[in-house]
Amino acid sequence: MPALPQSSLKAALAACKHSFVAVGFFSLFINFLMLVPAFYMLQVYDRVIASGSESTLLMLTLILTLLLVTLGGLEWVRSRIMVRVSTRLDTLLGSRVFDASFKQALFSGGMNASSQPLNDMSGLRAFLTGNGLFAFFDAPWMPIYMGVMFIFHPWFGWLGVLSALLLIALAYANERLTNQALQQASQEHLAATAFTQKSLRNAEVVASMGMLPQLRQRWQSKNNKVLRLQSIASDRAGTIAAAAKTFRLLIQSLVLGLGAYLVLEQEISPGLMIAGSILLGRALAPIDLMIGVWKGFSMARTQYVRLNELLLEVAVPPKRMPLPTPQGNVAVQALTVTPPGAELPAVRGLNFDVAAGESVGIIGPSGAGKSTLARALLGIWPAQQGKVRLDGADVFSWHNDELGAHVGYLPQDIELFEGTIGENIARFGPIEPHAVVQAARLAGVHELILRLPSGYDSVIGASGGALSGGQRQRIGLARALYGNPKLVVLDEPNSNLDDQGERALNQALQHLKACGTTLFVITHRPSVLAHIDKLLVLREGMQALYGPRDAVLAELQAAQQQAAAQSRTTERVQ
Numbered sequence: 241m242p243a244l245p246q247s248s249l250k251a252a253l254a255a256c257k258h259s260f261v262a263v264g265f266f267s268l269f270i271n272f273l274m275l276v277p278a279f280y281m282l283q284v285y286d287r288v289i290a291s292g293s294e295s296t297l298l299m300l301t302l303i304l305t306l307l308l309v310t311l312g313g314l315e316w317v318r319s320r321i322m323v324r325v326s327t328r329l330d331t332l333l334g335s336r337v338f339d340a341s342f343k344q345a346l347f348s349g350g351m352n353a354s355s356q357p358l359n360d361m362s363g364l365r366a367f368l369t370g371n372g373l374f375a376f377f378d379a380p381w382m383p384i385y386m387g388v389m390f391i392f393h394p395w396f397g398w399l400g401v402l403s404a405l406l407l408i409a410l411a412y413a414n415e416r417l418t419n420q421a422l423q424q425a426s427q428e429h430l431a432a433t434a435f436t437q438k439s440l441r442n443a444e445v446v447a448s449m450g451m452l453p454q455l456r457q458r459w460q461s462k463n464n465k466v467l468r469l470q471s472i473a474s475d476r477a478g479t480i481a482a483a484a485k486t487f488r489l490l491i492q493s494l495v496l497g498l499g500a501y502l503v504l505e506q507e508i509s510p511g512l513m514i515a516g517s518i519l520l521g522r523a524l525a526p527i528d529l530m531i532g533v534w535k536g537f538s539m540a541r542t543q544y545v546r547l548n549e550l551l552l553e554v555a556v557p558p559k560r561m562p563l564p565t566p567q568g569n570v571a572v573q574a575l576t577v578t579p580p581g582a583e584l585p586a587v588r589g590l591n592f593d594v595a596a597g598e599s600v601g602i603i604g605p606s607g608a609g610k611s612t613l614a615r616a617l618l619g620i621w622p623a624q625q626g627k628v629r630l631d632g633a634d635v636f637s638w639h640n641d642e643l644g645a646h647v648g649y650l651p652q653d654i655e656l657f658e659g660t661i662g663e664n665i666a667r668f669g670p671i672e673p674h675a676v677v678q679a680a681r682l683a684g685v686h687e688l689i690l691r692l693p694s695g696y697d698s699v700i701g702a703s704g705g706a707l708s709g710g711q712r713q714r715i716g717l718a719r720a721l722y723g724n725p726k727l728v729v730l731d732e733p734n735s736n737l738d739d740q741g742e743r744a745l746n747q748a749l750q751h752l753k754a755c756g757t758t759l760f761v762i763t764h765r766p767s768v769l770a771h772i773d774k775l776l777v778l779r780e781g782m783q784a785l786y787g788p789r790d791a792v793l794a795e796l797q798a799a800q801q802q803a804a805a806q807s808r809t810t811e812r813v814q
C-alpha cells in the first residue's frame with residue numbers, strides 16, 4: 241500500500257474520490273427516477289381514467305415497475321459503494337491512526353493516552369455507511385424537482401422554492417443552535433470517560449480508602465454537564481424538527497389546495513395537481529432528512545476535525561535507511577529535556593560519554609530527573625537541546641520499531657500486557673522458546689514461572705493480575721533482557737525485590753557486563769552498585785558528579801563528612 245502524503249484524513253478521502261463521484265452520479269439517476277411515481281400518477285389520472293384504457297394502465301404499470309426496480313438497484317449499488325469507501329478508509333488509515341494514538345500518548349507523557357482516535361475512526365465509518373449521508377448527496381438534485389414543478393405550473397414552482405428556502409433556513413438554524421452545545425457535550429463526554437477509566441483502573445485504591453462517594457460525585461458532576469449540554473442541543477433540535485415536520489405537513493396540503501384552485505381555474509389537469517403534491521414531497525425529503533440526521537452529522541464532523549488534527553500533528557516518520565546493529569556507545573551532549581506538558585526542563589546540560597559495554601549507575605534524590613534521563617536515552621522523549629547519540633546517530637531519529645530490538649527497558653511502573661507470560665517476555669513478537677527461557681533464567685524468574693499452573697503459557701490479565709509486584713518486576717526484567725539488547729536501561733529494578741530477587745538481579749547485571757551490553761541502572765539502593773563501572777549523580781536536573789564508581793563514591797563520602805563536620809561546628813557555636 242503506498243504511504244499517504246502526511247497521511248491526513250483529507251488525503252485518504254481524496255484517495256476515495258472516484259467512489260464519491262460515482263455515488264454522486266448514481267444519486268443523479270436515483271433522483272431522476274424518483275420522479276417516476278409522480279409521472280405515473282399524472283398519466284393514470286389524465287390518460288387512463290380519461291380514456292378508460294386498461295392496456296395503457298398495464299403498460300404504464302409495467303414501465304413503472306421496471307423503473308422502480310432500477311431505482312432500487314441503483315440505491316443498493318450506491319450504499320454498497322459507501323460501505324466499500326468506509327472499509328477502504330479503514331485500510332488506508334487504521335494502522336496510521338493506531339500509531340498516531342500511541343505517539344500522542346508518548347509525547348503527552350501519558351496525559352493524552354486514549355483510544356479516542358480509534359473510536360473517532362469507527363464513528364466516522366458508521367456515518368459514511370449510514371443513511372444520513374445520502375441526504376447530502378440527494379439535496380443538490382433538488383433543482384430537478386423544482387424545474388419540473390415550474391413546468392407543471394409556475395405557481396407550483398414558486399411554492400416549491402419558497403418551501404425549500406424555509407426548510408433550509410430551519411436546517412441552518414438547527415446548525416447554529418445545536419452545534420456549539422453538541423461540541424461541548426462531546427468534549428465533556430471525553431473528559432468524563434477518561435476520568436471513569438482512570439478511576440476503574442485504580443479500583444483498589446478507591447475501595448481501600450473509601451474514595452468512591454467523592455469520585456462518584458465528581459463523575460456525576462461531569463456527567464450532569466454532558467447531560468445538560470445534550471439536553472440543550474436535543475431540545476433545540478427537537479423544536480426545529482417539530483417545526484419542520486409541521487411545516488412539511490402543512491405545505492403538503494397547501495400544494496394540494498393550490499393544485500385544486502388551479503384545476504378550478506382550469507389552469508392544470510387533476511393529474512398535475514396530484515403529481516405536483518407528490519413532487520414537492522420528494523423535493524423536500526432530503527432537507528427533512530438532513531435536519532433529522534444533523535446530530536449524527538455534527539458528531540461525524542467533530543470526529544473528522546479531531547482525527548485530521550491528530551494526523552497532521554503526528555507526522556509519519558520519514559523513511560530512513562536502516563542503521564546497523566549498534567555497538568552500544570552512548571554520548572550525551574549538552575542534553576536538556578523538558579517532560580511533555582511540563583514548563584521547566586527536568587534535566588539540564590548533561591554531558592557524558594559511555595563506551596560500549598560500560599555500566600553506569602544513576603543516583604540522586606527524588607525528582608532529580610533520573611527517569612527523565614532514562615526516557616531521553618531511549619529516544620522516548622525528545623531533547624529540547626543537545627543530543628543523545630547511540631554509536632554516533634541521534635537516538636531520537638532512530639525508528640522506534642528498529643531501535644526497540646536493540647534496547648531493553650524496565651520502567652519504574654511496570655505494566656505487563658494481556659497475554660501469556662511467554663508472549664510478554666518475547667515482547668509479543670514471534671516466540672523463540674530458547675530466547676524466552678534464556679531471558680527468564682537471566683532475570684532469575686524461570687523456576688518461578690515453571691511453578692505456575694500453565695508455566696510460560698499462564699495468561700496475565702489486563703492489569704498484570706495473578707502476579708505479585710516482585711514477580712511482575714522480574715518478568716519485566718526478563719522482557720528487558722530478551723533478545724540480547726545492546727543498550728539496557730533499568731529504572732529502579734530492585735524496588736520490589738526480595739533478597740533472592742536482588743541476587744538474581746546482580747547475576748543478570750554481571751551477565752550483561754560479560755556480554756558487552758551498555759547498561760544504565762537508576763537506583764536508590766546501593767546493593768546494585770557492586771557491578772557498576774561508573775556513577776552519575778544528578779541533583780535538581782544537573783550533573784553533580786560523573787566518573788568511575790569508587791572515585792564518585794569517595795567524593796560523595798567526603799562531601800557527606802564535610803557536611804556533617806560543618807553541622808557539628810554550627811551546633812557547637814550555637
Ligand SMILES: Nc1ncnc2c1ncn2[C@@H]1O[C@H](COP(=O)(O)OP(=O)(O)OP(=O)(O)O)[C@@H](O)[C@H]1O
Pocket residue numbers: 348349350579580581582586604605606607608609610611612613652
Ligand atoms: N510526565 C511529566 N509531566 C510533567 N512533569 C514531569 C513528568 N515526568 C516528570 N516530570 C517532572 O520532572 C522532574 C523529574 O522527574 P523524574 O521522574 O525524572 O525524577 P526522578 O529522579 O526519576 O525521581 P524518582 O526518584 O522519584 O523516580 C520532576 O520535577 C517531575 O515533576
